[in-house]
Amino acid sequence: MSFYRKYRPQKFIDLIGQDHIRTTLINALSSGSFSHAYLFSGPRGSGKTSSARLLAKALNCQGRVLNKESFEPCDKCLSCKEIMTGANLDMIEIDAASNRGIDEMRELREKIHFAPSAGRFKVYIIDECHMLTKEAFNALLKTLEEPPAHAIFILATTEIHKVPPTILSRTQSFEFKKASQEDIISLLKKIAKAEKLNIEDQALGLIARLSFGAYRDALSMLDQVGSLQIDEKHQISLSEVQAVLGQTAEGLAWEFCENLAKNNRLALMELVEKIYFEGKDLENFITQVITIFRVVLLKKADLNLDSEASKEDLKKIAEMADLLSLEKIVLIIEKLSEIIGKVKTSILGQLPLEMVVFELTSNQEIAVKKEVVQEIKAEPEISIPAEIKITSPVIEMKAPVVNSDPVINKESNESITGAKAPTPSVDFDKWPDVITEVKSQNNTLAALLGGTVVQKVSSNQIDLAARFKFHADQICNKKNLVIIEAAVLKIAGIPYKVDCIVDKNLEIKKPVEVEEAILNNAKEVFEL
Structure with missing residues (x-):
């Protein structure tokens, strides 16, 4: 017999974590002033059906009738034994998920007037009552309004908001x-x-966390990992439980979080690849990461609500909270929550997580570290007279320079360039050579550059245009710019700064080259 059935509560004292309900039911049984209809609501695995059966057993317990001071069922009389085995005719369990129509409720109305076969009451337990149709609820409503004296209803639901107010008011x-x-x-x-x-205490802690507050789920998992014990001397370890339950090692989740806090994209991508190709459940892994960042969020907001973390974990949490802003932590949780259901439906299971890693590590505005902010604040201020700051002539003086005759500017620029600097040698013809050079260093970056167009080449800067913001952000990444500018220097022989903007109306002239670059990159990755 499974653990959750074997260890189902048989006494009110066995109800764990539901003290408010236990006290109320005990007082009602002791005084004899119980209701004709109850509604038990709450999350799955919290003990609703077990409490309903326990209440039914106490109501019809023959030993409790003899001992009126007792509120606990005796578990010795015929009625208690029959209810414990599910053979009692006076306790009728109805699964509303499969018996949800009006015909079933009409049949119940017809039979409810028959007296109990042996006990004092006929107890009807309607599980998942929110699944009943509107017509079935209407048929049940009349019975709840004027039930026979021997009938007691116990309704159970996980979605109380779906139960009509007319039913709620009568229970x-x-x-x-x-x-x-x-x-x-x-x-x-x-x-x-x-x-x-x-079994190790850490393994029990993992089971408790994975149950998410559901007793039944926790007992089912304990039953599952119990088969790992070969003999009494063998201790079931945390790693064994993780393997059986399909969990990645918690160390990997912590490592992922720490690298994300440090904006270490390369380490993050390697971790994702490792977890995926080891066959781990990415959905569970993302859940672990979200759980860790939830605690980081609470720490950042000075809300120390979690006391379950170890001292070592609390130290890591404090370090991550120092590295990240509150906005970045919220963004991380939001982005990871969005993809948690996509990893199973994606063509490449790891792709949604990889895309989020790229997005989170590319958002430089949010991921700015405190040291950078302090450097900016520490820069010397340029002293400008107050009258120039507040008066408008400065703007008026700049306008004619910007709007001057372009022909004159071109001639003057050409003369100056000819006198002081060599003519730029990077143009539309040589840009493919730059991409080829970049490809020798980074295939993915070369593919991104293949989807761009050189919009402008000045004496010391090359301006690119990309159709998508994600592509522009990747190109403007500091590490990628180093590779691109080195390639430009090698081809042109002159140092240039490179910048990239977004142009949604951009038309790529050579899409075939871009597709070939991406295809070749994919072949190299998968070793085709």
């Missing part, structure tokens, strides 16, 4: 909450001891 509503990690770890330790499982 006592109890909201179940997610379990805390401490409660889940405590339960896992208790069950591991009962099952004689020797």
